[in-house]
Amino acid sequence: MDGQRNEDTVRPPLRLALLGCGSVGSQVVRLLREQADDLTARVGAPIELVGVAVRRPELQRDADVPAHLLTTDAAGLVSRGDIDLVVEVIGGIEPSRSLILTALENGASVVTANKALLAEDGSTLFAAAEKAGRDLYYEAAVAGAIPILRPLRESLAGDKVRRVLGIVNGTTNFILDKMDTSGAGFTEALEEAQDLGYAEADPTADVEGYDAAAKAAILASLAFHTRVTAADVYREGISDVTASDVASAREMDSVVKLLAICELTDGPDGPSVSARVHPAMIPRSHPLASVREAYNAVFVESEAAGQLMFYGPGAGGAPTASAVLGDLVTVARNRLMDVRGAGESAYAQCEVLPMGSTETRYHVAIDVDDKAGVLAQVAHTFADHGVSIKTVRQEGRGVDAQLVVVSHRAADADLAATVEALRTMPNVHDVSSIMRVEGDGE
């Protein structure tokens, strides 16, 4: 990045500080250099990289970062007062939060890819951006390179979004896809994902749904103009999904996916929203079912637009850097015009429903004695909890049989209570598979 190269342009360069220079940051540096002329034309002024905060300056990096730009003093960099733009790709809560707040206070506009921070404490950041009159953009925080936040916030601003179903974690999608195509169990598929670099050595954040839950909070906040935090998101991971669950799904011509689900529900006291992450069976004919390997996709149902899907790579240095730079061009243009883009919009302030009150549907496999009257007992148990049955299929003969029940929509708490009651019934040996069902239009 050589500011001198652009001395013939009218506008002085915008000064950019980069916080973090790992896989995403290195790609940001590369793209800033390779696309410098295009970026200048699109922004209306050159972007000049004036500092890169890293923890270990001696580290070999993918990108060729001029040594004189490297600093370990991130706080000093964002508070020096001559920075127009800050890109934060460190991740995690601290020091990222303090650095972003300091950057905003010092008059910089900020682009971040930090989903965990936004989902935990977005409102502090949004308030600081509002107060400073600066932009805080974060397209890269959800689904990597896939443009989804901007479409939700801007393209669908004249529509009413009713539901978002997202495959927003590539690691778990890779594992579940592998289980579906090879019949492997969870552990085996996880090991393959680790061998291929799709899963980390400690895969907890991905496998237990924490990463997806943070993204669900961000998606729900934008889709419903309501503040939803990670703590509001019900979360179940995929470590309990068995090869037999996947086989059950296959028998229903369905596939198991870890979904981030955000819904708007109309009620007598006005609309409420819910956000949850859990494995679910979806029909193979659903557009999300064809999202293979580590790809991500977000399926949006809105009142006027109908069904939309956004598909692409959900992670990786270059794709994430593409999303960061798209935001950077927008906030840089805004800086030149001295305006802000659309900030946080939480005007709707809908109630956020707890999981128990959220309507879901269950697929339950029940191992029972093959006796007359057992089906009637099971059906009674569902009815006693106010849960209506959509289909029952009996499998096996002789001493043991299996009943596979798919319910209609009911409050999740009632469905869970039904399962608990089934477990203690005479003639029921086990409830061997429980999974929610989504995406079949019921």
Added chain:
Amino acid sequence: MDGQRNEDTVRPPLRLALLGCGSVGSQVVRLLREQADDLTARVGAPIELVGVAVRRPELQRDADVPAHLLTTDAAGLVSRGDIDLVVEVIGGIEPSRSLILTALENGASVVTANKALLAEDGSTLFAAAEKAGRDLYYEAAVAGAIPILRPLRESLAGDKVRRVLGIVNGTTNFILDKMDTSGAGFTEALEEAQDLGYAEADPTADVEGYDAAAKAAILASLAFHTRVTAADVYREGISDVTASDVASAREMDSVVKLLAICELTDGPDGPSVSARVHPAMIPRSHPLASVREAYNAVFVESEAAGQLMFYGPGAGGAPTASAVLGDLVTVARNRLMDVRGAGESAYAQCEVLPMGSTETRYHVAIDVDDKAGVLAQVAHTFADHGVSIKTVRQEGRGVDAQLVVVSHRAADADLAATVEALRTMPNVHDVSSIMRVEGDGE
């Protein structure tokens, strides 16, 4: 729309004129009413509909348009001087062009869904918007409700788009899908599309690719920051696609789609671009292959983000109105802040390649005598034209045989010349199927 309802908001209403009140316009009116409170919150001021220009005010409409707002004097409406925002959903070149130009001259920002006008004479409109310092937005012009123009223009602004493959015409996708699933011929599938309302009585604009070509021009212009008009787009429709072409595709585990293809090609004299619309075989494993019925999708390959796909309904009153209102919220916010969004960007001014110089690949079925040496003759003919063969498959035995050849990439003119030469070869009876091949990564 009652401006009085919003008297407690700080900002005075923005005044909107609607030009055209057919299937899209009626839905715009409905959404403006039903979402009034949300729109006010998202824009920061109410939007007040102050006039609706129609040709026949006496017509019964889907939406409940107050009679006193209707006028047949569209030119008078856009020039009265107190209009902040204009939505044009009349379509066609005139009077739409004159009305949009008058609206801009009179200080209004404009949202249009008019693909034909933008593809034919976008530069006149963009220049007028620039001169007036107003916005001209047109997300609804391509692929209905699918947010694709905004992602191309903004989300990917820090990336380099290399290729856009779009299924951007629902009618032709419905027909080709029907031919694929039922084995029907073109005429039969077209009749079914007409019966179901997916094709018009005169289907020329859809079936012959004119509609898709207009959209290709718009997509290429945005993707490559270069002015591309409808006249620059090579165009072939689907009326010559036969049941046997579709069967040939099936044998290759492929499917025939009408694609709008926009490409950036690096050459010794810098990058050049191309835009074309024609039927092509794509592998069934390609994400576009699963786009069924009248749905649209746009597949984007960019340098950093990789492969992205945007999917949804490509037409219809409500979906198109959703895209119009998304734009309306943005241009209304810009009006309040007295700024413009990103205007036309044609800084790259790449050369637009003619079709003959554009690299494509052919799938050719050649009916030949089953004699020794015929394959060698055919191979020679390809080689003489500088075209390299990727695969040859021989089918049939006895007197007649069929050679199915798939080429490597070559200039389309060389491929076309190869086919012409094949037709006049001894031992060749007919070149019975010619179709370009896309999307298999070659």
